[in-house]
Amino acid sequence: MHLQLDQARSGPLRWRDAVRVPAPDLSRDEALVPGSVDCEGSLTFTGPDFLLQTRLRYRYRLRCDRCLAPYEEDVDLALAFVVTAGGSDGSAAADDAGEGPGARELEPEDLSTLVAVAGAVDLCRLVCEQVELNVPMKPTCDSACRGLCPQCGVDRNRQACNCVAESVDPRWAALEAVRERITDSLT
Numbered sequence: 481m482h483l484q485l486d487q488a489r490s491g492p493l494r495w496r497d498a499v500r501v502p503a504p505d506l507s508r509d510e511a512l513v514p515g516s517v518d519c520e521g522s523l524t525f526t527g528p529d530f531l532l533q534t535r536l537r538y539r540y541r542l543r544c545d546r547c548l549a550p551y552e553e554d555v556d557l558a559l560a561f562v563v564t565a566g567g568s569d570g571s572a573a574a575d576d577a578g579e580g581p582g583a584r585e586l587e588p589e590d591l592s593t594l595v596a597v598a599g600a601v602d603l604c605r606l607v608c609e610q611v612e613l614n615v616p617m618k619p620t621c622d623s624a625c626r627g628l629c630p631q632c633g634v635d636r637n638r639q640a641c642n643c644v645a646e647s648v649d650p651r652w653a654a655l656e657a658v659r660e661r662i663t664d665s666l667t
């Protein structure tokens with residue numbers, strides 16, 4: 481789906497669409513999106529640019545960074561962008577130059593800027609990019625997830641193990657031997 485900028489010049493253009501995000505479009509294969517992304521929003525002419533506001537709702541499947549178990553999560557993203565008409569519309573640059581201070585209500589530096597291609601915004605591409613951008617770096621199934629035991633590999637959410645209680649780290653044992661030697665040489 482493409483949003484035509486011209487359709488928003490006479491009044492805000494509103495839309496609602498289900499955008500399919502195919503898994504191969506996502507570079508991280510663990511971030512599978514079952515079904516589609518529910519996308520709604522509005523495109524408003526603010527002169528010389530446009531304001532695109534959108535809300536994306538979807539559910540995705542990730543793998544927990546701590547316990548490695550797959551889990552699903554609902555996402556509800558509210559986004560806003562400044563859309564510039566781009567190179568195809570030469571008048572945009574001219575308008576910008578003649579603009580006095582205070583003429584803008586928007587703070588463009590607070591918003592990401594999208595450059596329209598041939599007078600339109602590719603909504604599918606935008607949605608795909610945003611879904612990918614919002615995959616967490618370290619996904620966790622639950623903030624209280626206890627992860628896998630680094631020694632025996634047991635999932636500590638499901639099963640207790642005795643590793644922590646019984647372990648005397650061999651590296652500490654080696655240090656202890658060094659310290660005894662130093663102490664001996666000093667006395």
Ligand SMILES: [Zn+2]
Nearest residue numbers: 544547621625
């Ligand atoms: Zn987990």
Ligand SMILES: [Zn+2]
Nearest residue numbers: 629632641643
């Ligand atoms: Zn263990």
